[in-house]
Amino acid sequence: MLTSTLVLERKSTYIDHDRLFKLLIQTFFQEFIEAFFPEEYSYINFSTVKFLEQEVFTDIISGERRRIDILAEVNFKGEDKILLIHVEPQSYYQQEFHERMFIYYSRLYEKHRKPILPIAVFSYNNRKEVPEQFTVEFPSLSVLEFRYLQLHLKKDWCNFIHKDNPVAAALLSKMGYTEEERVQVKMEFLRMVSRMELNPAKMALIYGFLKRT
Numbered sequence: 001m002l003t004s005t006l007v008l009e010r011k012s013t014y015i016d017h018d019r020l021f022k023l024l025i026q027t028f029f030q031e032f033i034e035a036f037f038p039e040e041y042s043y044i045n046f047s048t049v050k051f052l053e054q055e056v057f058t059d060i061i062s063g064e065r066r067r068i069d070i071l072a073e074v075n076f077k078g079e080d081k082i083l084l085i086h087v088e089p090q091s092y093y094q095q096e097f098h099e100r101m102f103i104y105y106s107r108l109y110e111k112h113r114k115p116i117l118p119i120a121v122f123s124y125n126n127r128k129e130v131p132e133q134f135t136v137e138f139p140s141l142s143v144l145e146f147r148y149l150q151l152h153l154k155k156d157w158c159n160f161i162h163k164d165n166p167v168a169a170a171l172l173s174k175m176g177y178t179e180e181e182r183v184q185v186k187m188e189f190l191r192m193v194s195r196m197e198l199n200p201a202k203m204a205l206i207y208g209f210l211k212r213t
Contacts, residue, residue: 020208021089021121022069024170026051027205029072032167033085035160036151040117044083048075052084057107068104073114084108084116092124102134102146118148123174125154157181161188164195166202170209186210 025032030046055068070087086108090097097120105118122130136144157175160168169192177185189210193203 018069018089018091021123024167024205024209025070025087025089025121027202028167028170031165032087035163035165035168037119037149040149043077045075045077049073055108055111057104059103066100066104068108071108082114084112084114085119086116087119087121089121089123094130098131098134098146098148101148102144105146105148119151120148121151121153123153123171157185157188161192164192166193166196166198166206169193169196170206173210 029049029051030041033041033044033046050073052071052073055071057066057068058064059066068086068088070089072085072087074083074085075081076083086104088101088104094100101118101120105116108116120130130150132147132150134144134146135142153171153174154176157172157177160172160175163169169189172185172189172192175185193206198206
């Protein structure tokens, strides 16, 4: 009974984590791409952003229902070409995560038949790296090489404190810092948000991440 309770609590923590990330990224989608993916930011027309309905797939092998919460449709700058951006927050290490991203990609492409930019956001402390690609190869033929963008939040937090970016501020507490630096990180967070003119609802969302530090 105790084990079952712990598993349920762990799942609840992940759900709350993913829900908070979803809300942050959808609220500040342009700022999220600008802060962490500047090259992709340069060719996206953010005035065309439209979030699509939540996608739910069933894993035939495991029987689990998988949910894609963040799927945005945008246009390229100066073009009518449409791009889908799939963002997948991941709060725990999963060895086969790269395979899961490929399955998501294939399901989404099958349905929408549009270019898709897949992005994974890792916020766990585990130092194990997840492969950036999923491949299928034979001695005589390379059948598949699927790649996706990765954002590991265990970055050097000092690189982001001079950005007036609400997503960078919110995620500051998720970045790599020592226990001795904890107070300094909170002080820098307060300095960052004080420079940004945000309404109370957006400010509360950003503070939600600080409270989990």
